[in-house]
Amino acid sequence: MRQMKISLALLVPSAVLCTMSASAQTRFQWPDTSEHVAHYASMEECLAAAGRVTGSIMRRRELTEWHDTMPRDPREALEPQPEPVTQVSSKCAAQFAEAKVDVHDFAPAMKLFLAAGRDSDAATLLERRIAAAPPRSARERGAVVDSAVELYTNAKPSRLDAAEGLLMHRARTSTDRVERMKTYFSLLVASRNAGDTARTVRIARMLVGIADSLTVPERQSDEFERLFDGNGGQLMIYDALDELTGLKARMDSLRKSTAAYAALERGNWSIATGERPEALQIPIGQRAAPLSADFWFPSTAGSPPRPTRGRIALVLFLEHTDCIGMPSTDDAGPTTQCTMRMAELRRLAHRFPSVEIDIVMSTHGQFMYLPPTSPAEEATLIKQMVDSYQVPEAVLGVTSTPFWRLPDPDSRRVEKILPNVARYDFGKSWKVGSGSMFLVDPDGLIADAWRLGEDELGHFIEVLMQRQNKGN
Amino acid sequence: MSARSDRLIRLADDARILSEQDCESIAKRVFAFASGPGETYVSVMSWWQGELRWARNRTSLASDRRDIRLEITRDVGVGRGNVETNQLDDVSLESAVRAAERSAVLAPQVRRPPQLQPPLPHAERPKTAIWSDATYAVTPEVRGEAARALIAPAEAKGMSSAGYLEMRAGSRARLSSQRMGSAPAPWDVPYASWTQAQCSMTVRDKEGTGSGWAGLSSYDWARIDAPALAARALEKCVASQHPVALEPGRYTVILEPQAVAEMVSIIETSMYREIPEFGHGPWVLAHDDVLGLWRSKLGLKVLDERITISHDPADPMLGIFPEFWMQPLTWFDKGVLTNLSFHRDYALQMLNVNAARRPLTGYRMSGGPTSVEEMIRTTTRGLLVSHFSNIRVLDGDSLLSTGLTRDGLWLIEHGKISKAVKNLRFTESPLFAFNSIDQMGEPVPVFRPVKNAYEENAPLTPAIVPPIKSRDFSFTSTIDAI
Numbered sequence: 001m002r003q004m005k006i007s008l009a010l011l012v013p014s015a016v017l018c019t020m021s022a023s024a025q026t027r028f029q030w031p032d033t034s035e036h037v038a039h040y041a042s043m044e045e046c047l048a049a050a051g052r053v054t055g056s057i058m059r060r061r062e063l064t065e066w067h068d069t070m071p072r073d074p075r076e077a078l079e080p081q082p083e084p085v086t087q088v089s090s091k092c093a094a095q096f097a098e099a100k101v102d103v104h105d106f107a108p109a110m111k112l113f114l115a116a117g118r119d120s121d122a123a124t125l126l127e128r129r130i131a132a133a134p135p136r137s138a139r140e141r142g143a144v145v146d147s148a149v150e151l152y153t154n155a156k157p158s159r160l161d162a163a164e165g166l167l168m169h170r171a172r173t174s175t176d177r178v179e180r181m182k183t184y185f186s187l188l189v190a191s192r193n194a195g196d197t198a199r200t201v202r203i204a205r206m207l208v209g210i211a212d213s214l215t216v217p218e219r220q221s222d223e224f225e226r227l228f229d230g231n232g233g234q235l236m237i238y239d240a241l242d243e244l245t246g247l248k249a250r251m252d253s254l255r256k257s258t259a260a261y262a263a264l265e266r267g268n269w270s271i272a273t274g275e276r277p278e279a280l281q282i283p284i285g286q287r288a289a290p291l292s293a294d295f296w297f298p299s300t301a302g303s304p305p306r307p308t309r310g311r312i313a314l315v316l317f318l319e320h321t322d323c324i325g326m327p328s329t330d331d332a333g334p335t336t337q338c339t340m341r342m343a344e345l346r347r348l349a350h351r352f353p354s355v356e357i358d359i360v361m362s363t364h365g366q367f368m369y370l371p372p373t374s375p376a377e378e379a380t381l382i383k384q385m386v387d388s389y390q391v392p393e394a395v396l397g398v399t400s401t402p403f404w405r406l407p408d409p410d411s412r413r414v415e416k417i418l419p420n421v422a423r424y425d426f427g428k429s430w431k432v433g434s435g436s437m438f439l440v441d442p443d444g445l446i447a448d449a450w451r452l453g454e455d456e457l458g459h460f461i462e463v464l465m466q467r468q469n470k471g472n
Numbered sequence: 473m474s475a476r477s478d479r480l481i482r483l484a485d486d487a488r489i490l491s492e493q494d495c496e497s498i499a500k501r502v503f504a505f506a507s508g509p510g511e512t513y514v515s516v517m518s519w520w521q522g523e524l525r526w527a528r529n530r531t532s533l534a535s536d537r538r539d540i541r542l543e544i545t546r547d548v549g550v551g552r553g554n555v556e557t558n559q560l561d562d563v564s565l566e567s568a569v570r571a572a573e574r575s576a577v578l579a580p581q582v583r584r585p586p587q588l589q590p591p592l593p594h595a596e597r598p599k600t601a602i603w604s605d606a607t608y609a610v611t612p613e614v615r616g617e618a619a620r621a622l623i624a625p626a627e628a629k630g631m632s633s634a635g636y637l638e639m640r641a642g643s644r645a646r647l648s649s650q651r652m653g654s655a656p657a658p659w660d661v662p663y664a665s666w667t668q669a670q671c672s673m674t675v676r677d678k679e680g681t682g683s684g685w686a687g688l689s690s691y692d693w694a695r696i697d698a699p700a701l702a703a704r705a706l707e708k709c710v711a712s713q714h715p716v717a718l719e720p721g722r723y724t725v726i727l728e729p730q731a732v733a734e735m736v737s738i739i740e741t742s743m744y745r746e747i748p749e750f751g752h753g754p755w756v757l758a759h760d761d762v763l764g765l766w767r768s769k770l771g772l773k774v775l776d777e778r779i780t781i782s783h784d785p786a787d788p789m790l791g792i793f794p795e796f797w798m799q800p801l802t803w804f805d806k807g808v809l810t811n812l813s814f815h816r817d818y819a820l821q822m823l824n825v826n827a828a829r830r831p832l833t834g835y836r837m838s839g840g841p842t843s844v845e846e847m848i849r850t851t852t853r854g855l856l857v858s859h860f861s862n863i864r865v866l867d868g869d870s871l872l873s874t875g876l877t878r879d880g881l882w883l884i885e886h887g888k889i890s891k892a893v894k895n896l897r898f899t900e901s902p903l904f905a906f907n908s909i910d911q912m913g914e915p916v917p918v919f920r921p922v923k924n925a926y927e928e929n930a931p932l933t934p935a936i937v938p939p940i941k942s943r944d945f946s947f948t949s950t951i952d953a954i
Binding site: 364365366369406407408409410411412413414 | 749763765771811822
């Protein structure tokens with residue numbers, strides 16, 4: 001009997017252990033992966049959810065429309081974001097009351113509130129964040145305002161009023177006028193990118209106003225030189241002057257003559273930079289040099305010299321690295337920039353069949369993934385590449401690039417400057433690069449270069465054609 | 473299931489890796505399951521690994537393992553699908569091929585058609601020494617006996633030993649459905665089989681004041697004298713007991729070959745042309761403002777003129793897998809930087825050459841006539857370094873690095889080893905050390921195994937390196953660890 005009791009005593013704990021062990025096990029179940037954004041615990045998760053929805057909409061759009069070759073719609077930034085993104089953001093953000101958000105989380109919270117359309121919450125949160133900065137820490141407040149401006153301008157649609165309010169407050173309270181100029185310029189760029197022309201002109205006027213009042217020491221200061229990515233504040237002023245001049249005035253001037261337009265632009269440059277008018281970095285009014293090439297497509301295109309006198313011409317320089325690509329099996333191929341430029345050119349060629357189109361390229365001793373080829377073979381391959389963009393009546397001139405090699409064991413190929421590039425640089429510090437486009441009037445003068453987008457080019461070509469028809 | 477495929481699945485003892493015929497047979501069966509047009513690739517990898525690990529003089533792990541990995545790649549249109557399996561029965565193979573085809577159709581990568589892929593120039597894969605019957609013949613019993621022989625002397629002296637013995641063999645082939653029985657394309661991998669062996673051992677005294685290490689790796693177990701390694705580790709442990717602290721500073725050092733190889737390993741990571749030509753790393757000379765490019769130190773003397781580091785895949789002592797683009801190369805010729813590696817993309821773009829140069833991995837370093845004993849005899853005051861550990865690069869431009877001495881550091885005074893020294897942290901650049909050389913000794917193979925090299929497709933790094941005596945080597949702090 002005693003033995004049985006011992007056995008039972010041993011059995012009971014074992015049974016308990018077995019039961020505990022069994023009850024501790026749970027059958028595997030797949031996690032709930034359905035989208036319940038309202039259950040998301042953090043703002044980062046909500047932003048990620050909104051990002052996923054945005055991404056899926058963009059991917060669907062890319063499958064149906066190839067926007068890479070389309071001109072950018074400047075009003076796009078002011079369009080509302082897709083409704084599904086707003087819905088997801090609103091649903092997910094509903095759990096976050098503005099008053100309970102930690103001020104140090106203001107950046108993700110503000111982004112989420114703006115995506116959810118809760119602009120007043122975003123503004124209140126920003127006020128709390130600015131108030132939380134130590135009174136003497138102007139640097140921290142500045143950083144917060146910079147972040148907020150970026151969030152406002154990058155939101156969809158861009159909240160330009162709110163961004164302007166912040167920046168104007170900073171400009172009014174700042175005694176540093178170079179800093180104020182920088183502030184105005186960032187707002188000018190944001191307005192221009194959003195296609196808000198009225199605001200752009202208003203800001204440009206303020207920028208030029210403050211630039212006019214800068215003293216000589218201020219203009220010569222390091223801070224002024226560091227503006228515009230180290231290119232100097234004078235380019236900001238020139239940009240603003242260009243906005244104030246306006247496209248209409250520029251076209252009127254070009255309608256009169258290329259020389260008149262050159263004088264206008266040179267005057268603006270001189271005002272902005274204090275340099276001689278002739279120092280204008282854009283070679284407007286310069287005579288377009290005849291292009292040279294070792295291989296013309298078609299082969300007779302080189303005679304008479306191009307651009308042809310008496311015709312409006314577009315001269316486009318393309319570079320090997322941009323349009324042929326690196327030889328890697330993954331990266332070979334043209335960049336988006338090259339594709340866009342060629343698409344612009346194709347549309348312009350269709351729109352203005354009488355305009356001469358001259359494409360300038362050069363050999364590099366290698367074409368995409370192919371082993372080294374002869375210049376003639378490479379020129380033919382380049383021609384095939386250009387043909388694939390189907391630019392009607394485009395003439396291609398390919399120059400065999402002169403090069404030398406660094407001494408062994410380095411052996412790198414060093415290309416010499418091409419005659420065409422040297423001729424179209426005009427000794428300026430802004431050099432001809434891939435995608436550089438020159439609009440040449442029938443007299444062989446450069447009407448504009450480099451900076452023009454497709455829409456402006458269209459206007460300018462129309463003006464030149466009107467001029468040509470009138471016999472000017 | 474056929475008897476043959478059954479044998480392949482289980483890889484019985486007499487066939488621990490797949491033969492060339494086995495690989496071709498598997499590939500043919502896979503190709504037969506492909507439906508529709510399009511190329512099929514089959515990569516067949518098999519490996520065997522026998523290992524024995526011990527610690528505190530007792531075996532803690534002994535294993536003898538083998539496996540197969542089959543990677544099936546199907547091209548369907550512009551899509552490509554991959555599936556891996558280690559099941560070789562017909563049902564599994566057919567399922568894998570179907571899965572690869574589904575993957576190719578459902579998630580097509582935008583892939584350039586094969587006829588537009590870069591044509592590789594004709595090149596022969598070098599004949600390299602990578603197979604050893606002696607390694608392949610080692611059984612678990614032999615490993616056990618070897619370990620017993622390694623442990624016994626240390627245990628007899630009351631020391632604690634830990635170590636690792638590993639023998640490995642494998643085979644690999646990548647075959648295409650479009651080139652079975654015809655000449656392989658450069659990107660096909662002809663059948664190759666290999667072996668690899670390593671032995672390393674650490675001996676410590678019971679008080680934890682002394683430590684000695686010795687190790688060697690090779691494709692050929694017969695080249696590894698395990699008892700000699702054990703004796704060396706034990707000898708170092710005994711000699712390194714009760715070390716004294718030494719003031720950090722600049723010392724003349726005698727670096728044993730293992731320590732030299734660890735210094736060279738710092739240099740290895742910098743041996744790419746793109747690094748100096750983007751203005752970084754130790755081999756950048758200066759920016760050429762006229763040409764708008766960075767000049768490198770190629771062709772300039774950067775190390776002591778007694779140093780030549782070269783690589784010949786046919787070197788029977790090195791044992792390197794016969795990869796494409798492999799060729800005999802001299803990286804440093806009498807101290808002059810003569811080569812840096814580059815990809816074919818770079819070569820096409822920058823050199824207009826359809827070629828590539830593989831990175832510096834395995835190498836042979838030149839030496840001199842001086843033995844370590846002679847180096848010690850001619851040293852008034854210096855340190856003898858067994859090897860380094862925990863090396864980190866502090867400054868990529870100068871290769872200034874830091875790390876610890878390990879498993880034996882001794883002070884040399886008036887031509888004799890006077891005492892064991894506590895470990896020190898060094899802060900030094902190998903470029904400085906290799907430009908301050910007094911003497912060099914006979915190059916010998918060192919311990920440089922690569923974990924799962926073939927399975928991970930990682931290059932082997934065998935090295936033949938001399939001992940070196942160098943001046944003014946900088947030590948910056950003492951370390952308590954032994």
